[in-house]
Amino acid sequence: MVLKKEAFYLRYYSGHTGRFGHEFLEFDFRADGTSRYANNSNYRNDSLIRKEMRVSQSIIAELKRIIEDSEIMKEDDSRWPKKDKDGRQELEIRLGNKHISFETAKIGSLVDVQESEDPEGLRVFYYLVQGILIV
Numbered sequence: 001m002v003l004k005k006e007a008f009y010l011r012y013y014s015g016h017t018g019r020f021g022h023e024f025l026e027f028d029f030r031a032d033g034t035s036r037y038a039n040n041s042n043y044r045n046d047s048l049i050r051k052e053m054r055v056s057q058s059i060i061a062e063l064k065r066i067i068e069d070s071e072i073m074k075e076d077d078s079r080w081p082k083k084d085k086d087g088r089q090e091l092e093i094r095l096g097n098k099h100i101s102f103e104t105a106k107i108g109s110l111v112d113v114q115e116s117e118d119p120e121g122l123r124v125f126y127y128l129v130q131g132i133l134i135v
Contacts, residue, residue, distance in 0.1 A: 005031050009094040010063060012132060014106060015040075016087025029055065029063055063135060064095065070128040073098050079118040080125070081105035091125065 008031040015024025020042035027037045037051045067073070073095065080102070087106040093099070102125060107113060113122045 006064075006096050007031060007094050008060060008064060008096075009092070010067070010132070011090070011092040012129065013090040014087065016085075016106065029060065031060065033057060033060060059135065063132065066128065066131050066135070067093060067095060070124055070131070072124050072128050073100055075100075075102070075121040075124055076118075077102040077104055077121070077125075079116070080122050081107075081112070081116055089129070091129065 009028065011026070011028040013024060013026040015022065015026070017023075023041050023043070025039050027035065029035045033054045033056065035053050035055050037049075037053075039049045072091075072093065081104055083103060084105050088103055089106055090101070090103050092101045104122070104125065105112075107122070107126055110123075110126070113119055113126050116122045
């Protein structure tokens, strides 16, 4: 019996254009374990860093678990803060036959979350991003 892999894709982007140009952090994970990372900071003449690697299926399984436990797939970003001069964050997830794509302003702290029009939904986004960043 051949097991069919569930469709999975996760991409996160956080960036802004400012004094040092377009600075950003972006990474993605794919079902086959391919992961890409890019970090562009022009501060002190740093250059673009790009890396590609393979992660184990246990890492992919953990990312799926974190996403499912967060219930982010039920959220809607229509009442979240819009991108502004301070930048934006993007989160795109494909999990099985479900697909979501969020865009919001950069979130500095939980105070920003509490003061938004949708604090419950934005809190789910905030904590999910924090969880993914530490994986």
